[in-house]
Amino acid sequence: MELLVSSAIGLLTAGGVFLLLRARSFEVVLGLTLLSYAVNLFIFVMGRLAIDKVPLLREGVAPSLANHADPLPQALVLTAIVISFAMTAVLLVLALRSHAEYGSDHVDGAEPPAPEPRRRNP
Amino acid sequence: MSLLAAQLPVLPIAIPLMVGSLLIIAGRRWPAGAAAAGLLALLANLGCAVALWRVTADGTVLPYLLGNWSAPFGIVLAIDRLAVLMLGVTAVVALACQLAALDGPLRQGPGFPALLQFQLMGLNGAFLTSDLFNLFVFFEVLLISSYALLLHRADRGALRAGLHYVIVNLLGSALFLIAVSLLYGTLGTLNMADLAARVPLASAADQPLVAAAGALLLVVFGIKAAALPLGLWLPGTYPAAPAPVAVLFAVMTKVGIYAIARVSTLIYGAGAGALAGFASPLLLYTGLATIIAGTLGTLAARSLRRLTAWLVVASAGTLLAALGSGTAASAGAALLYLPHTTFAAAALFLVAGTVAVARGPDLEDRIEVGNAPGRGVLLGSLFLFTAVGIAGIPPLSGFVAKLMVLDAVSDTPRWPLTWSVLLASSLAAVVALSRAGSTIFWKSPPSPQRVPVGRGALAALALLAAAGLAIVLWAGPLAGYMNAAGEQLAAPSAYISAVLAATGWVAP
Numbered sequence: 174m175e176l177l178v179s180s181a182i183g184l185l186t187a188g189g190v191f192l193l194l195r196a197r198s199f200e201v202v203l204g205l206t207l208l209s210y211a212v213n214l215f216i217f218v219m220g221r222l223a224i225d226k227v228p229l230l231r232e233g234v235a236p237s238l239a240n241h242a243d244p245l246p247q248a249l250v251l252t253a254i255v256i257s258f259a260m261t262a263v264l265l266v267l268a269l270r271s272h273a274e275y276g277s278d279h280v281d282g283a284e285p286p287a288p289e290p291r292r293r294n295p
Numbered sequence: 296m297s298l299l300a301a302q303l304p305v306l307p308i309a310i311p312l313m314v315g316s317l318l319i320i321a322g323r324r325w326p327a328g329a330a331a332a333g334l335l336a337l338l339a340n341l342g343c344a345v346a347l348w349r350v351t352a353d354g355t356v357l358p359y360l361l362g363n364w365s366a367p368f369g370i371v372l373a374i375d376r377l378a379v380l381m382l383g384v385t386a387v388v389a390l391a392c393q394l395a396a397l398d399g400p401l402r403q404g405p406g407f408p409a410l411l412q413f414q415l416m417g418l419n420g421a422f423l424t425s426d427l428f429n430l431f432v433f434f435e436v437l438l439i440s441s442y443a444l445l446l447h448r449a450d451r452g453a454l455r456a457g458l459h460y461v462i463v464n465l466l467g468s469a470l471f472l473i474a475v476s477l478l479y480g481t482l483g484t485l486n487m488a489d490l491a492a493r494v495p496l497a498s499a500a501d502q503p504l505v506a507a508a509g510a511l512l513l514v515v516f517g518i519k520a521a522a523l524p525l526g527l528w529l530p531g532t533y534p535a536a537p538a539p540v541a542v543l544f545a546v547m548t549k550v551g552i553y554a555i556a557r558v559s560t561l562i563y564g565a566g567a568g569a570l571a572g573f574a575s576p577l578l579l580y581t582g583l584a585t586i587i588a589g590t591l592g593t594l595a596a597r598s599l600r601r602l603t604a605w606l607v608v609a610s611a612g613t614l615l616a617a618l619g620s621g622t623a624a625s626a627g628a629a630l631l632y633l634p635h636t637t638f639a640a641a642a643l644f645l646v647a648g649t650v651a652v653a654r655g656p657d658l659e660d661r662i663e664v665g666n667a668p669g670r671g672v673l674l675g676s677l678f679l680f681t682a683v684g685i686a687g688i689p690p691l692s693g694f695v696a697k698l699m700v701l702d703a704v705s706d707t708p709r710w711p712l713t714w715s716v717l718l719a720s721s722l723a724a725v726v727a728l729s730r731a732g733s734t735i736f737w738k739s740p741p742s743p744q745r746v747p748v749g750r751g752a753l754a755a756l757a758l759l760a761a762a763g764l765a766i767v768l769w770a771g772p773l774a775g776y777m778n779a780a781g782e783q784l785a786a787p788s789a790y791i792s793a794v795l796a797a798t799g800w801v802a803p
Contacts, residue, residue: 193462193466198458201462205462205465205466205469208466208469209469212469212472212473212476213472215472215473215476216472216475216476218480219476219477219479219480220479220480221480245479246476246479249428249475249476249479252428252432253472256432256435256468257465257468257469259439260435260439260461260465260468263439263442263461264458264461264462264465267442267446267454267457267458267461268458270454271454271455271458274451274454275451275454275455280458280459280462281455282451282454282455282458
């Protein structure tokens with residue numbers, strides 16, 4: 174399971190970084206979203222992977238991490254999800270405004286000049 | 296009264312939060328009243344900073360348990376000399392920002408006073424908190440307010456700059472979260488004092504991870520502080536902001552500097568065992584490279600606001616280089632340089648904004664021969680005053696601050712390099728500023744129409760100038776305070792024990 178989760182985080186990060194480096198604002202937004210998924214998973218996993226353990230103390234079970242899941246990363250990841258959600262909303266509004274204003278969804282607000290067609294060697 | 300005294304540490308966060316929430320409702324209906332109420336709240340905030348200064352000036356570290364949960368289980372605010380200094384600087388700059396925005400409460404929009412309060416809440420929270428995740432949250436609070444302030448009355452240029460600014464900072468937030476969770480995964484805590492106590496106990500297998508988390512934090516704070524490879528967003532963003540907002544943004548890079556100073560001395564400081572000060576040389580060279588880049592930028596800048604933005608970059612480099620020199624005295628000198636450069640850059644942004652309005656939309660503040668601004672004598676003298684201040688020519692605050700930095704780094708091994716970079720950058724700043732001033736004010740024929748300089752902008756400039764002059768007049772006591780703050784940073788054991796031993800508040 175460690176391999177599965179860690180490679181999932183790696184794939185999400187790689188996809189996020191790739192999209193983040195593109196020149197279209199929509200792809201950049203998607204890239205940041207993927208990146209925030211990866212980060213959220215990462216925070217969650219930092220509480221260690223545990224199966225069939227609840228984050229609540231119960232009667233008769235010793236209150237240690239051997240018997241319980243760590244509740245703190247779950248609280249942290251909730252906060253991180255809410256914040257990244259709000260930030261993505263802000264960014265989307267901004268990208269839409271920028272598209273409407275400039276008529277282009279290039280992150281610089283204008284299409285770069287088309288590269289000159291390469292001449293064949295005579 | 297004792298209730299109020301016990302709650303004093305949280306007031307710099309609570310006041311802006313409550314006032315800001317009320318101003319959202321009131322701002323649309325009574326814009327003038329909202330601006331006045333915002334001003335009163337900012338004065339109260341300044342009063343809180345002064346009251347906290349009186350408590351902590353003797354070296355006390357004042358802890359405050361949010362929700363009465365003791366460390367490391369709850370979030371603790373901790374106030375030491377450095378935090379109070381940052382609170383005070385921010386309070387003065389926020390006051391200047393609100394004053395400058397009074398010129399056109401309608402031009403700045405009805406939401407402006409409320410957004411300013413939220414921005415102030417984020418800034419104050421970042422300076423007060425002693426919890427790494429809480430620091431992340433306050434960073435987000437101040438960032439989302441700064442997005443809104445930057446794009447408040449956005450024209451086309453501001454929109455593009457804003458998009459870049461938001462994207463870069465969102466990436467920074469993602470890296471911050473990775474660093475925070477790495478630290479939690481290896482050390483099992485996020486309270487900065489508790490982290491400091493646990494870093495030397497990290498196992499050999501965990502040490503590289505802890506170091507990686509520290510390096511990631513450095514990258515994140517470097518983005519905020521505009522350190523060299525990460526700060527190229529700044530010169531495009533700040534000139535696009537409206538003048539009062541640019542005034543406030545002068546303090547934003549200092550948040551990154553503050554966080555670097557805090558984390559590198561507390562968590563990775565002298566007590567960190569194998570990881571003690573692992574980033575110090577990196578800080579020094581990054582700082583020097585940032586100074587060089589900022590200086591080249593000031594020489595190449597085509598407008599006054601862009602020139603000021605590059606000066607902000609260079610000043611961030613100076614602060615990093617002084618912090619990276621690694622002695623308590625150099626940290627103290629950096630702390631004296633910090634208020635000076637914040638006030639001076641804020642004033643220069645305001646002057647540049649006023650020049651841009653006075654020269655009309657065709658010329659704005661471009662460094663070209665054209666119409667000199669109407670009221671050339673007044674504006675010209677203001678420009679001269681702020682330029683002398685920021686360039687470090689005697690007798691204004693820049694001279695005192697730079698002298699103290701040069702003096703403090705003179706007994707570190709890399710002093711010849713630091714001295715030459717600092718002195719050359721000061722010379723280049725003088726060249727760039729005098730070229731800009733003589734082109735705009737002397738070579739240009741006077742403009743036919745006279746645009747009055749707003750009273751709010753004048754009041755804000757007077758406040759910033761008074762703050763800068765205070766640095767010169769009380770240079771001795773201030774330098775003593777900053778050195779004490781530097782020593783407090785270099786010996787974090789008092790901070791750690793104050794936070795970890797804090798007990799809950801009991802009703803009298």
